[in-house]
Amino acid sequence: MKRRAALRAMAVFAAMSVGLGLAACGSDTEQSGTADQADLVMSIWGSTNDTKTYQERADAYTATHPGVKVTVKNIPIENYDQQVDTMIAGGSSPDIILVDSTRGPALASRGAILDLAPRIQSAGLKLEDTVDANRISGYNLKGKQFALPDRGGNLVFYYNKTMFEKANVALPKAGWTWGEFTEAAKKLTIVEGGKTTQYGVAIDNWPQAVESVTRSFGGTILNDALDGPAIDSPQFRTGLQTYYDLAAKLKVSPTLQDYADFGQNVNRDALFAQGKTAMIWAGLWDIPDFVKQGLSFGIAPPPSPDAANPTMMAFGTGLAVGSRSKQQDAAWAVVQYMFSVDGQEPIVANQQDVPSAKALIPEWEKALPQGISYADLTKASNQVFSPARPPQANQIAKQVEQDLYPFFTGSASVEEATSNAASHIKATLAGS
Structure with missing residues (x-):
């Protein structure tokens, strides 16, 4: 919940640079890792509690997939866009990239992050079973699902x-x-x-x-x-x-x-x-x-x-897979796990923010101070909107x-x- 500065900065942050020429490179990246053997980097912004929580979530996945390692790299929000762009251009793209509904479209339009729709379909995932359907469109650009909703909340x-x-x-x-x-x-x-x-x-x-x-x-x-x-x-x-x-x-x-x-x-x-x-x-x-x-x-x-x-x-963030990652299968597996209810439990346990998984909202609500109810917000979940954004x-x-x-x-x-x-x-x- 302690997200005021970061979330306000998101809505008006300076545009990402557009001269990286990445539009067609996603499918050409040579893959060197597998779903079971990979050394991944996840880029995020936020507090020390954010780093701790993302790392715990990644570690929960790697505990049952010992061949996979995930390192969470916290980049100051003031430099996040520029540094991620620099990493991509330099051939060391993060494998998993934290985005929001204003950052994501620019990356997606340049092909810097994957269209996850084919993988979602192949996995038989129905996103609306996990998150409210009206939160999904904020991570979609012209029919391409560039990220999975990860953390929620709204005005x-x-x-x-x-x-x-x-x-x-x-x-x-x-x-x-x-x-x-x-x-x-x-x-x-x-x-x-x-x-x-x-x-x-x-x-x-x-x-x-x-x-x-x-x-x-x-x-x-x-x-x-x-x-x-x-x-x-x-x-x-x-x-x-x-x-x-x-x-x-x-x-x-x-x-x-x-x-x-x-x-x-x-x-x-x-x-x-x-x-x-x-x-x-x-x-x-x-x-x-x-x-x-x-x-x-x-x-x-x-x-x-x-x-x-x-x-x-709707406020919040999503998790995307870098199209220049050489370990896309493993990165997608981690993202898919973090999208699940189990993968979002540490968000609630660490009081990091609001989980996007609707099944966890009652548990999250228990941590609210005494006398504050989320019941009316739950009743009005259909009043939440996540507008699609252009690049x-x-x-x-x-x-x-x-x-x-x-x-x-x-x-x-x-x-x-x-x-x-x-x-x-x-x-x-x-x-x-």
Whole structure:
């Protein structure tokens, strides 16, 4: 759960270099290892606990396959893309590569990681038997499954129980409507002497919240074919404007200028931790911090204007096989094991994060602090979405955040900001 910095960096990280010329080399790599005899390298990013957990999982596999060795190589996230590219170009590609839904498509489009679909079919694997089906698409590029989901989690909605009970407002729950949410936010906003001392909700321009909210209104950043923008659609604009109006019109949330006035490093998470807002959109990694603050809080699916649309963006990572690995069979066997329930048990035991294996969620939930229930999130698993991404995902994510910033500061209309973003998306997809 302690993944805040890494997961936020993922969504907007700089694009991978594209000049490696790997598009057709996957099938030409000479194989020197077998499934039972191999010395593998797995590249990851993360904390010392991440290294420990991945190594334990690998060791659990090699304990029954003594001819196989797996070395986990932890690369700082700031240098991860560049170093992995350098390893691939230098002929020492990692055999197993940790990716996410923004890193993976770039590697897959260049043929740097394998399309696992043939191996999945040959093994008779039905991915949806292990993980929720709506988590799979985030590791798929134009029908090619470039990774298996490994760790999960998704955007959730935090609420301060004490504030709700004091205001005699019903607690958020699965199926909470946007109308119910806004009425609660109004009742939970306290203004004294012309100054807001408690906000009903705190929003900002965090990209994952923006995409989750606009998706719940039926809007998407890209079209279904991933070859053009949809960010300038009426659905996206309506969702974006409604979200921003919580601060600009309803005055139940701080504006970006308000955050700046509060002082350095004050954001929606900090306001919730300080007991100055009743609700926020955030990730599960915030739970330990809020527990330390002694807050009485709960988590639930975010409100939605239309139950037919998902409202919780999936977070997480997947495991891919390097196409330049000379030990692909052994690497695939390890990845397949780590995808299994047994292979993900150490994720729960070490409280590393949320396992993607749905059978382990009840066990993971037991480790949550007393009084915090995941039940409403489990009920709403169909509200999770993992958008497919094009190879230019990183560039687009970073540019969209920049293009929408003027809207969140009130210096551009929703039409101006989204039209500008659409133009940049078109140029990026066209390669200019």
